[in-house]
Amino acid sequence: MADLPMMPAQRTRMTTSFFRKHKLLLMPLAFIAPAFAMFSLFVIYPIIQSIGLSFTQWQGIGPKTWVGLNNYRMLFNDAVFWTSLMNNVYWLVLFLLAPVFGLFVALFLNQTVFGIRLVKSLFFFPFVVSQIVVGIIFAWFYDPAFGLLATVLEPIGLDMPPILSDETLATFGIILAGLWPQTAYCMILYLTGLNSVNPEVIEAARLDGAKGWQLLVKIVLPQLRAATFIALVVTIIGALRSFDLVAVMTEGGPYNSSNVLAYYMYDNAIFRYRMGYASSIATVLFLIMNVYIVWFLMRLWNNEKGTR
Structure with a gap:
């Protein structure tokens, strides 16, 4: 006996049954798909295109010429590239002072005294100002x-x-x-993190004789681990992608001494037509x-395993 064709109602029931069985997988994919499509179009594809372009010689218009690893050979013999890379290292090392300074400023502002909200707003001001404005001010x-510093130093003969x-x-x-x-x-x-610090633990530590630096290192800082982690991540990324201030304040000068990799890339692409x-x-x-992102993800993964 020949099989009867499947009725529309049967197909609907099978589709519904399949969706119910796999909805925990299908629903996240349905929500992620539009964002992933946009991310692929505007992030992943340009990255792949840029890596492919690095093996060519191109002025931005006209045909591309395949040169293989020639650009990388030139790069590693380029003194300006090494200067830019070294400056990025300086940025990375000195920028790590920002979490330290930020912590002590947050501890200072985390007090209930008259006028502290006004002081907080003054310290908050640099965060909302554009990097371009910061560059012009400095x-x-x-x-x-x-300049302001010259005006201050002039009366004392400096x-x-x-x-x-x-x-x-x-x-x-x-x-x-x-x-x-x-x-x-x-x-x-850190101010946000200090709001979640358990005051009972601090009070118990004070009763046990902990105070000052000992209280900060052994009681407060462990409770600020999440804020410290985020501060370090954002600071390191900001140091590696430094561009705005260099472009506004020196344009990589004098004599390429303040160049960084991001600005040197921009200079070669826009002004020298060496795409x-x-x-x-x-x-x-x-x-x-x-390299840094892999380290960050490994740390995040280990922290997640540790909390389970």
Whole structure:
């Protein structure tokens, strides 16, 4: 006897039954799919395209010429590239002061005294200001003729050094400008964390004789582990992708002494029309970021396993 064709009602019941059995898998996929499609289009595809472009020579228009690893050979023989990479290391090391400063500012502001809200708003101000504005403000501060620091030092007979025109000082002057808003951001993270600190544990530690530095290190900081972790993650990423302040304050000068990888990539792509070479710089920076991202994900995974 021949099989009868499946009726629409049977198909509907089978579809409904399949959906009910697998809804815990299908529903998350349905919600993730639009975001993943956008992420693939605007993030993953440009990354793959940029890596492919790093093996070519291209001026931005016209045909591309395949050059293999030639861009990378040029890169590792480029003194400006190594200067930029070293400056990124300076950014990374000195930017780690931001969580430390942010913690002590947060401890200072986490008090119930008259006028503390006004003081908090003043410390919060750098966080809401654009990086471009921060760069302009500090460029004025550093001006050896009419800047704020020169005006303050003049009455006591001290000359303001030309920080942004000095090959040795320019990078550190820009990093100091970047520390201002980054410290404010870390301060906000720690203020939020301090609100969740258990006061009973602190009171019990004080009754046991703990105070000052001992109380901070052994009682308060362990309860701020999550805020510290986030502060370090954001600070390291901010140091590696530093661009805005360099572009506004020195444009990589003087003589490329304050260049960083992100700005050197931009300079080669936009002003020198070396898209392939700029893509090789972007690929190296991407690989450096990936090393940190893998470490971050491993730490996150270990923390998740530890809490189970």
